[in-house]
Amino acid sequence: MTTTIHPPADGAAPESPAPAPAAAPAPLSQIRSWHAEGTFVEHFPDILGLLHRLDDTARASVGQLIARLDQDEVVRRHPDTQRYTVAITGHSTLDGLIGPLTGELARHGLLLAPELSAYDSYLQDLRDPQGPLRQEGTDLVLCVLDAETVSDELPSPWRVEDAEEILAGKLRQLTALLTAHAAAGGAPVVVNTLPLPARLARQLVDLRSRARLGVAWHEFNAGLLKLSLEHPGVLTVDLDPLLAAGAPATDPRMNAYARVRFADGLFTAYAKEVGHLVRALTGRTRKCLVLDLDNTLWDGILGDDGPEGIAVAGSFRGEAFGAFQKVVKQLGAQGVILAACSKNDREPVLDVLRTHPEMQLREEDFATVQANWRPKDENIREIAARLNLGTDSFVFADDSPFECGLVEAALPEIAVLRLDEEPALHIERLLADSWFTVREVTEEDRARTSLYRVEAAREEFRSEAGSTEEYLAGLGVTVRFSPPSGHEVIRVAQLSQRTNQFNLTTVRLQPEDVQAWLDDPERLVLAIRSTDRFGDNGLVGAVFAEQREDGLHLDNILLSCRVFGRGIEQICLGALLRAAADSGHTAVHGHYRPTKKNARMKAFYPDHGFTAVEDGFRHGLTGLDETNPMPEHISLDADLAGVPTPH
């Protein structure tokens, strides 16, 4: 048996024939046979796992079957099932949304508990503080609007002025109701923009009126979109891109006879959009996009065609790959972690990414590049371990049905994007789902790939190095140890706030406190910055010292956990002790105050030649070469002229 193949619901282009899986029955046939034989509930978790592999229409039809289940029985059989309660209201017959929405939420691991309001009760529902939208346990509210929300209020016959007035009034009304709902702390409400139907616009015969209707209509939609910018509790789904992607807006017969305003295809596209929104709201955002290379990111096979034989520009197909690379780069620039996973020798791949003149994506755009001959599922697991992410936050794109099938079978939690030999469809396939939807992109997100990339490269280098000594010797660490300059004061304060493990006395400082230390001639602040062959680590540590009656005291030492185990603390302390001895000190005192997080540092001073004394630790500054050897693998640039002289 093979599956029934429906045209893609977004109407992008005809699917090419799906490759016939060798052994296992196609997912849809499998699910239907469980349904027919009465083992649907028993197989519920398996069904959720198979939903990614169905097209939108098939997923909606399975959603229809799931929606019919006795939910209590599902939860009884599978106690891990997570229910998600959605209150649905609107202006029309919305029963047709339940199947698609159930299918989409199930795909993300959630069992939809729908609370469907009575027909055309959205105004009443939004007003009612005890109504169906305000029930305890409601996770999300859908307020489904349609063109009839506006056109039903038109007089007969109507003029464009009527429509303008109704649109403006409706926007005011919705703004007031949605704002009040959000202010009352209700569950987030999803509203949607309205498609402008030709059957409405063309009722106006003069072009001027038609243009005015367009203006008023789009201003209404813009107003709804702006609401979502102003209120975190309002989320506006723009139907325009869904319709532009080919979702049919309406079925006039269903509209006329059953007051169903959305065609099935639009319900499906809307449900899919809401599904991804729910993922973002429930912390299920996909974080990493793993990409094949040959015939996925460039035209051709590097191993066969050589670097001159592959193309990302200069031909019809080449241009299509170039356009795809740009879109991938666009995602990467917003915090989606990119990883390459290709069956190739590593060196030629890196060579292409570094030097091929046509590439839009470069080595530095990828957090990691896995080019080898091992199975891809194995490589993906390794990428996940390296990035310290779960594979359930991964999306994998490949043009090879074999690789896609392998990854689907081995790692069913991964969303697999099956690309094919038509590169012009790659972008549509990649963006057919909003896998990477987040509520906000931060500056940290924008820099994420480079941070991960550096960490991943360092880890790889560490695992390839034979011994710790070899690793450190090859790491090429350089350290600059000197008072912080003006712009570094904030970072030193931030480090004192955020560092927990290597923070010997855990004194939290504000920038003005750091500045006060700097301004005091009896006190000393030294900042530690490090770089290595993989890049700049930035300001990673600080030392606070004070000249007191009985000598020089180290009040605190901080070091970021990112640079542990490299001897940085050892060389800085060694340099400081030597500078103290050179300035005439006969002892340096160290202080440690235990907290829950810094226990592993309790031996820091004893390990570095200090002896325990009544109020801390003391170093007599003799035999420094023995107690505090300077690590040879680090190149140190220290400015310790500010070390106070003894009283």
Place this chain on the structure above:
Amino acid sequence: MDISTGTTTTTAVPTTEQFIGILRDLVGFPVGPEELDTAFDQLPGWDSVYLLKLVTSMERETGLRLPVARVLEARSLGEVLALVVVP
């Protein structure tokens, strides 16, 4: 058209078996052949929402256009099936 093996929609009137397959797999309302002539108000659990689902599912699977207003007036599943004709 075969619901389990068909890969394309064709314009043909479904057999009774295929019609029951659509009800089971797409509408989510499994019935036996003996229930096709049961009046809707005697069919446990049936409501107009299934009827709408049946219309869209049938049209998609068969490639035929159904007379929606008449389908909505049908009194049994058998009457719905009888309204499916090749033009």
